[in-house]
Amino acid sequence: MIEVTLLGTGSPIPDARRAGPSTLVRAGGQTFLVDCGRGVLQRTAALGVGANSLSALLLTHLHSDHIADLGDVLITRWVSNFAPDLAPLPIIGPPGTAEVVENMLKAFGPDIGYRIAHHADLTAPPPVEVEEVTDGVVWGRDGVSIRVAPTDHRPVAPTIGFRIEHGGASVVLAGDTVPCRSLDDLTAGAGALVHTAIRKDLIDPLPMQRIKDICDYHSTVEQAAETAARAGVGILILTHYVPAIQPGQEEEWRALAASVFDRQIEIGDDLHRVEVHPGVCAKPGG
Ligand SMILES: [Zn+2]
Ligand SMILES: [Zn+2]
Secondary structure, three states, X not given: OEEEXXXXXXXXXXXXXXXXXXXXXXXXXXXXXXXXXXXXXXXXXXXXXXXXXXXXXXXXXXXXHXXXXXXXXXXXXXXXXXXXXXXXXXXXXXXXXXXXXXXXXXXXXXXXXXXXHHOOXXXXXXXXXXXXOOOXXXXXXXOEEEEEEEOEEOOEOOOEEEEEEEOOEEEEEEEOOEOOHHHHHHHOOOOEEEEEEEOHHHHOOOOOHHHHHHHHHOOEHHHHHHXXXXXXXXXXXXXXXXXXXXXXXXXXXXXXXXXXXXXXXXXOOOOEEEXXXXXXXXXXXX
């Protein structure tokens, strides 16, 4: 079984009830943080998951809302580890990730210096191990494998989606993307698809062009559902709601997805949890 928890279902616009985009995937005793938006560690704390118990950080792309708390993840993991040797945190993301991580550590340079000077048992900066990828298998440990494929969030490029597999169960995390062939291929036959979504019908009428621009490079609810339907997945999990779902509006969002995808649809608030079992897989020939 793979367990998916929506840590943050918000977007770049601050919301009192929704943290920034981030999803926790737990499989075979391993814990993967996919993107690390605003407030992510407050949400993992609610689950009893500390920064120092992460197996890896997976980044779909380098938009600010998806990496807003990268510094917090790196520093908190480092200061809350009391074992003598802290292993490097594997960080898997698109090209550009290494520079962002390096610059983040630079920005926290004074903090890192203060702590090394003050605590005898902290002798080196937060250890990281960054892998930049656009395609292929990136993880294979103790029965958990992870594959990456390009998505299409242009002009933001490159961007990637992840497929995590364990014991016959599988989950794809699409991130921000418009429908594209490589995401279809990555998602084919998966148990679940976690996809970000926007309501074009609500965004398009707004008078600000900069807000309208959002529609250019995101999937609508219906497009995300179409991707799920084409791939034959068992469960569509929508997140990163733009605009934020207001109380009572949830069924409207669900109905839009259900108009093109007739299987399980999950929409929820932060900490919404979905179990993906091995049996939840493709329709025959899907
Ligand atoms: Zn984005
Ligand atoms: Zn985003």
